[in-house]
Amino acid sequence: MNQEMTQGRVLRAEKVTFSPFSLPGFTGGTAAAFLNTDTTQAPFVALLRLEPGAVLARHYHPKAIEAVYVLDGEMINDGERLARGSMLSHGPGVLHGPHATETGCTLMFIQYPGVGPDDSVFV
Template sequence: MSRFTVISAAQVPPNRRRGGELRVVLGPATTGATTGFLGVLRLDPGEHIAEHYHPYSEEFLYVTGGELVVRLDGEHLTVRAGEGVLVPKEVRHRVWNESGEPAEAVFHLCPLAPRPELGHVDTEPLPAAHEPALQVEAG
């Protein structure tokens, strides 16, 4: 038996707290990672991830399919499949899909916050369809 773990995105329940579909594939909860986490994001046309920032972590966002609009401290960038963008610590960011096709991306955050609840600071209301008390913190 291997001491290494292979995780499929399909094994991880989606987190929809901030909008879209986020799955933390490799992280503390799935692999015992101690320095950061990696996940996948899927946004259908018209979906978004609510604006937030990370006080402790940089976020690397790499689009693998479709295109996303990323707002970084008010500046709008279009990021297409095969392109990536770095979101520095403490930079407010919002991601959305204004195309007519689904968009997918891989994201990685590091270093980890001292405690999970300190990892994200929301700066706009979360999507109304989600009850915050029922959500699990991730991504």
């Protein structure tokens, strides 16, 4: 058994890098950092920074369960304001969003089995 499988994986904060990121259905400034993409070892985990005024359109994921945690700032989900420390979660096929921000925010997405290009359906 390899060391990572027996001891887990550590990603230090100084190694986290954000890059511009957008999908159809995103408007405004967005950047992402992908913390884990190997869903054989753990859920998919990503951080998403939204600049003030950014919006992620209403959508659903046919396959993945998802939890979204507000790390900083304020996210508006379908008109409801979610302050830092708030969490939104749902199962496959559940419509959610739009996700927006007036102030800017950083969100942590935890998804299993992971969301790829074929598992985000914008409506």
